[in-house]
Amino acid sequence: MIFSELYGAYYNAVAEILKHAVDHPLEKNELRRIVEKHAFGESILNVEPSLTGEKWQLLRPDGTTPLQSPPSLPLTLIQKRWLASLASDPRIRLFVENPLDFGDVSPLFTPEDLCVFDRYADGDDYADPAYRRNFRLILNAIRNQYPLRIATVNRRGNIARMDVLPKYLEYSEKDDKFRLFCLGHHFRGTVNLGRITCCTRCTRNYRKSFSQGMPPEPGSVTFELTDERNALERVLLHFAHFEKQAEQTGERRFRVTIRYAKEDETELVIRILSFGPMIRVTAPSYFVNLIRERLIRQKNCGL
Amino acid sequence: MAYTELIKNFNRIRDYMREFYVYGFKSRDGFTQKSARSYDDERRRLESWLGDYMQFRQTPAGKTVFLSVDSRLCRHNPLYKAWKTKSFTDGDITLHFILMDIVAQAKEALSVREIMEQTDAYLSGFPDPRLTDESTLRKKLREYVTEGILTTEKHGKSLYYKRTPDTACYDTDVLDFFSEVSCCGVIGSFLLDKADFINGPHRDHFTFKHHYITGAMDSEIVCQLLLAMQEKRGVTLITTGKNRDHISESRVVPLRIMISVQNGRQYLMAFTPGSNRIRSFRTDHILSVTPGEISGRFDELRETLNGMRPHMWGVSTQSRSGRRTEEVTFTVRYEEDEPYIHQRLEREKRCGTVERVDGCTSRFSASVYDASELIPWIRTFLCRITEIHFSNAALEAQFKEDIREMYRLYGLEGGESI
Numbered sequence: 001m002i003f004s005e006l007y008g009a010y011y012n013a014v015a016e017i018l019k020h021a022v023d024h025p026l027e028k029n030e031l032r033r034i035v036e037k038h039a040f041g042e043s044i045l046n047v048e049p050s051l052t053g054e055k056w057q058l059l060r061p062d063g064t065t066p067l068q069s070p071p072s073l074p075l076t077l078i079q080k081r082w083l084a085s086l087a088s089d090p091r092i093r094l095f096v097e098n099p100l101d102f103g104d105v106s107p108l109f110t111p112e113d114l115c116v117f118d119r120y121a122d123g124d125d126y127a128d129p130a131y132r133r134n135f136r137l138i139l140n141a142i143r144n145q146y147p148l149r150i151a152t153v154n155r156r157g158n159i160a161r162m163d164v165l166p167k168y169l170e171y172s173e174k175d176d177k178f179r180l181f182c183l184g185h186h187f188r189g190t191v192n193l194g195r196i197t198c199c200t201r202c203t204r205n206y207r208k209s210f211s212q213g214m215p216p217e218p219g220s221v222t223f224e225l226t227d228e229r230n231a232l233e234r235v236l237l238h239f240a241h242f243e244k245q246a247e248q249t250g251e252r253r254f255r256v257t258i259r260y261a262k263e264d265e266t267e268l269v270i271r272i273l274s275f276g277p278m279i280r281v282t283a284p285s286y287f288v289n290l291i292r293e294r295l296i297r298q299k300n301c302g303l
Numbered sequence: 304m305a306y307t308e309l310i311k312n313f314n315r316i317r318d319y320m321r322e323f324y325v326y327g328f329k330s331r332d333g334f335t336q337k338s339a340r341s342y343d344d345e346r347r348r349l350e351s352w353l354g355d356y357m358q359f360r361q362t363p364a365g366k367t368v369f370l371s372v373d374s375r376l377c378r379h380n381p382l383y384k385a386w387k388t389k390s391f392t393d394g395d396i397t398l399h400f401i402l403m404d405i406v407a408q409a410k411e412a413l414s415v416r417e418i419m420e421q422t423d424a425y426l427s428g429f430p431d432p433r434l435t436d437e438s439t440l441r442k443k444l445r446e447y448v449t450e451g452i453l454t455t456e457k458h459g460k461s462l463y464y465k466r467t468p469d470t471a472c473y474d475t476d477v478l479d480f481f482s483e484v485s486c487c488g489v490i491g492s493f494l495l496d497k498a499d500f501i502n503g504p505h506r507d508h509f510t511f512k513h514h515y516i517t518g519a520m521d522s523e524i525v526c527q528l529l530l531a532m533q534e535k536r537g538v539t540l541i542t543t544g545k546n547r548d549h550i551s552e553s554r555v556v557p558l559r560i561m562i563s564v565q566n567g568r569q570y571l572m573a574f575t576p577g578s579n580r581i582r583s584f585r586t587d588h589i590l591s592v593t594p595g596e597i598s599g600r601f602d603e604l605r606e607t608l609n610g611m612r613p614h615m616w617g618v619s620t621q622s623r624s625g626r627r628t629e630e631v632t633f634t635v636r637y638e639e640d641e642p643y644i645h646q647r648l649e650r651e652k653r654c655g656t657v658e659r660v661d662g663c664t665s666r667f668s669a670s671v672y673d674a675s676e677l678i679p680w681i682r683t684f685l686c687r688i689t690e691i692h693f694s695n696a697a698l699e700a701q702f703k704e705d706i707r708e709m710y711r712l713y714g715l716e717g718g719e720s721i
Contacts, residue, residue, distance in 0.1 A: 002523045003313050005391040006450065007493040009384070010309065011399070015500060018400060040384070041351040042308050055393045057429045058400050066425040067404045073497070074467040077451030078526070082490040083472065086481055095477045102470065109529045109560075112605070114486055117617065118565045122650040139476060142508045170375075173484055173564040174513040181510075230545070236325050238566045241514050243373040246328040247362055254328065259373070274679040277708035292713045294686035299715060301636065301689045303706060 006076065013038035013047060018058060019070040025063035028052070081108035090126045094135045116173075123176025124194045134199040138180055142166045147202040147210070148182075152195045163202055164191070165210040183210040217262040222283040223272065227252040231278035238271070255282075269294070306344050308351050309390035314590060316385060317520045318547070319345040320370070321587070323357075324382070325517060327369025330362065352384045374514040378507045380483060382519040383492040397433055398443055401425045403452075403466070412456045412463035415441060472498070475505040483511050486560065487529070489522045515567025520587065527592040528557045528571055535601035539593040540573075542584060550590070553577070556598045558605050560586070561618050570618045574604045581608055583618035611672075613654050616680075619673035622695065629674040630694040631655075634666045635687040644687065651680065664689070674698055685709075 005011055016034045020026055031051070035044045051059045059065055075083070085107040086092045087099035125131055141148050151161045164182035170190070171178050178193040225235055232254060236246060243259045256279075260268050269290050272279060281288050310316055322329060323346075334342045346368055350357050358371045372381060405421045406413065413421075419440055426432040444464050447453040456463045472478075475498050482491025499505060518525075531538045540553045555573035558581065562569050569586040581604065598604075611620060614628055622629050637644040645665045648657045655669025671677065674693050681691070685706070693699040710716055 002386055002487070002489060002526050003389050004450070005389040005395065006399075006452075007387055007496070008309070008389050008391070009387040010391070011396065012387070012496050012500065014396065014400065019500075040308060040388075041354045042347075043351075046308060050393065054429055054431070057397050057426050057433050060428060066428055067400060068408050069404065071400055071403060072407060072469075073403060074452050075470050075472065075494075075497075077449075079490055079494055080451065080470060082485075082487060083494070086473070086477070086485065089481070089485065091480070091484075092477070095473070095480075100471055100473065106533060108490075108526070108533070109486055112559070113529055113532050114560050114562060115612075116562045116564055117615070117653060118563050120650045121652075122646070139508060143476075143506075168508050168510055170510045170512055171480070171484065172512040173515075179512075233325075233545075234566070237515075237517065237568065240325055240517055240567055241374040243371050244327075245360065245369070245371070246326060247360070247367070248328050248364070261375070270683040273685050274682045276678075276682055276705040277712055280712045288713070292715065295709055295713055295715055297686035298688065298706065299710060301687060303688055303691065303703065 002078065006073070009039040010043065010047060013043065014051070014056070014058065015071040015073075017051070018065050018067055021059055021063060021065040022067055022070050026059065027063060077105070078108065080105045085109045094126055094132055095139075118174075119176050120174060124178060131193065134196050135178070135193060137199055137201065138166055138193070139169065141201065142168060147204075149200050149202050150191065150196050151198040152191055153197050154195070159197065169193075185210065218259055219262045219265060220257055220259045220284075221268065221272070221281060221287050222255060222257045223279045223281045224249070225254040225256055225279045226277075227254065228278060231275065235275055235279060238275075265290075306347065307390065308348060309388050310348065311390050313385070313523065315341075316345060316348065316388075319349060320382060320385060320520055321517070323349060323368055324370040324372070327371070328367055330365030330367050332365055348388075352388060353381055356381055372516065374516050375510060375512050378479070378483075378510055379492065379495075380488065380516045380519050382516050383482075383489045385520070386489045386492075386522060387496075394433065394435075394439065395443075397426075398422070398435065398440070402440075402443065402447075406453065406464065406466040409465065412458075412465040414458075414461055414463050415444065418444070418464065474498075475502075476508060479505075479507045480509050483509070483514065486562070487522050487526050489519055490526075513564065515564070517567045517587070518562070518569050521569060521589070524586050524589045524592055525560060525569060527594070528560060528586075531592070531594050532557050532559075532601075534594075535597055537595035537598045539595055540571075540584060540589050541591040541593075542588050543590055545588070553584075554595065555584075556601060556604055558601075558608050563617075572608055572618065574600070581611065581620055583620070614671050616653055616669070616671045616673070616676040619676050622673050623675060624695040624697070626694070628670045628672055629698070630668070630670050631674045631677055631681075631692070632666065632668040633681055633684070633691040634660065634664060634689050635684050636664050636689045637687055639663060644684075666690075678702060 013035050016038050017026065017031055020030060031048060032044055035047045039047060050056045080102050083100065084102040084105050088111050092099050147163055147165045149163050151159055153159055162184055164184050166180055166182045168181050169178050170181060179190045180193060181190055225231060239258050244256060246254055246256045249255050272281060272291065273294065281291050331339060331342055353370060356370050356372050358369055360367050401422050405418055415437065419435060419437060422435050444453060448455055452467055453464050454467050472494060475495060478491045478495045478498060482488040482495060485491065537554060537556045540555060542551050542553065553575060555575050557571055557573045559572045560569060561572055570583040571586055572581060572583055574581050635644060639662065645659060648665055648667050652667060654671065655667060658666050660666050674695055675698055691702065
């Protein structure tokens with residue numbers, strides 16, 4: 001099962017301690033550093049006395065261990081079953097040509113067992129050989145930090161070419177799309193992988209000349225929420241992936257502040273509209289006006 | 304009982320994590336269902352596990368504690384840490400590392416007696432060596448065979464144990480990605496810990512947008528349901544109500560996990576023999592899953608569910624009006640330079656049809672079990688809806704009244720167009 005000490009932070013920290021102790025007598029400072037890194041804030045209060053006090057008889061007073069070799073654990077059955085499930089996910093072929101074969105281990109789940117019911121239908125085409133080739137080259141360039149020359153097609157069908165230093169890939173589960181975060185000569189921005197028509201390694205190495213650009217502009221919006229028709233739970237779950245603060249202001253009234261990236265403002269406006277009269281934006285005023293403007297236009301539609 | 308950082312039972316901390324992460328506005332006094340001592344212990348645990356994400360705010364009602372996570376900025380689901388907190392005994396951890404070292408050195412499978420003798424030899428160097436009793440060792444061996452890290456051989460009437468051979472695993476890029484987007488991704492997180500132990504810390508190359516992390520808290524429940532589905536087995540569910548105010552037991556045949564990537568909720572679709580219908584259960588309302596008998600009807604029931612899908616917008620399989628299905632149609636108007644509105648309808652619809660009425664007008668229509676499920680989506684088109692019709696008249700009236708209420712909220716009351 002998943003909730004097992006075999007996967008626990010304490011077992012991981014102790015395995016790391018013993019790995020070092022097999023190699024050389026362990027000093028207390030080293031032990032503390034390992035616990036701080038591999039376990040939790042208060043773990044040192046428990047792990048250190050348990051090992052040095054020989055409640056856990058794994059470390060001798062001189063810092064050596066009776067273990068003969070560094071600890072190792074084969075994959076558990078549930079880990080193999082989970083890995084075997086990945087073979088039927090089309091996205092695995094972005095990473096590998098042939099998924100791993102786990103023999104007679106049956107997968108934990110198959111595509112028939114799961115359904116993502118509200119994902120957008122125009123996601124990236126993971127079966128496209130060119131897309132897969134681009135994905136692998138981009139991932140390799142991110143790993144090894146070399147520049148790429150890419151050509152993209154914009155909404156109007158025009159081709160744009162640029163040299164970029166790729167930093168990381170962002171995946172949206174809702175859009176089912178990957179975006180590349182990269183540095184260019186004059187910008188720091190994103191490129192949808194689905195719009196890349198050509199991607200090659202730059203032969204010139206001009207890694208140092210890429211602009212660091214400006215970080216994305218943050219925004220925040222505050223709204224009042226009335227807890228009717230289970231709105232409190234629906235709203236807070238819906239906006240759970242943002243950094244947010246909620247406070248109760250009345251019996252069934254709440255004030256919620258959400259911090260978001262400015263580039264996603266239009267999306268946030270329509271997501272707020274989706275909750276109807278259960279939420280009312282109160283600040284900032286320009287955001288209130290974005291909502292008002294849409295309602296004014298709606299009124300003009302005659303409903 | 305004295306406070307410990309580790310826990311035996313996940314369900315209690317699951318509730319607190321949800322309160323702190325999803326809601327995050329209650330003060331200590333607001334946690335009325337549990338004692339103040341219990342609140343203090345759970346808060347302290349979460350602070351120890353997730354200190355980087357814990358925040359505090361002073362309000363007139365008292366100090367409130369909340370978990371604030373921008374899931375676009377953190378590359379690994381921080382809530383997975385809670386799954387790495389299972390408590391154990393001093394004997395468990397001592398025996399674990401010694402046992403796995405013994406089987407790692409052994410060239411052949413070992414009997415229980417041989418393992419016991421070697422364990423005693425490992426411990427003999429300590430001034431006050433721990434005694435290993437045979438029944439504890441046998442229990443641990445059985446447990447590790449079930450987990451798949453030991454295998455057995457039969458020699459005559461005796462079982463001999465050996466370490467399961469190592470298996471290839473994917474690289475950390477695969478694990479980084481799928482541990483965040485795949486069902487039961489916490490298992491990928493365990494594999495990442497293992498990879499980092501072997502190779503040292505890795506660099507991650509992915510971030511995630513629109514990323515809901517709350518499902519992590521239901522990982523064990525979902526895992527048990529998936530295991531039951533693989534065996535086409537019925538289960539008994541213990542569930543709690545929306546307000547955690549009552550507990551129910553249901554015997555069901557689990558058929559599919561339905562996942563929302565727009566609010567992070569996960570549901571079980573299951574056949575309930577009592578009501579003779581397929582319905583949904585929210586996984587965060589399921590407290591426990593007990594496997595039952597294999598169901599001879601599993602394939603037939605799953606086929607029935609497949610047949611229902613074209614009429615399901617979300618997970619509801621029953622209308623509020625009592626009709627089998629409800630019809631909904633709405634028309635949107637847009638400018639010539641806004642062709643993406645039609646594309647939005649096409650890509651966001653989950654069922655139903657979209658037709659282009661003219662170059663600047665499109666119409667969506669669908670026949671669904673529960674038309675109320677579409678309302679939030681329809682509202683995202685506010686500012687361009689020219690017509691709307693629900694076969695459920697009460698729903699249509701509610702929709703229109705809600706829009707009027709929105710006009711009032713933003714000071715646009717009055718019936719005239721502006």
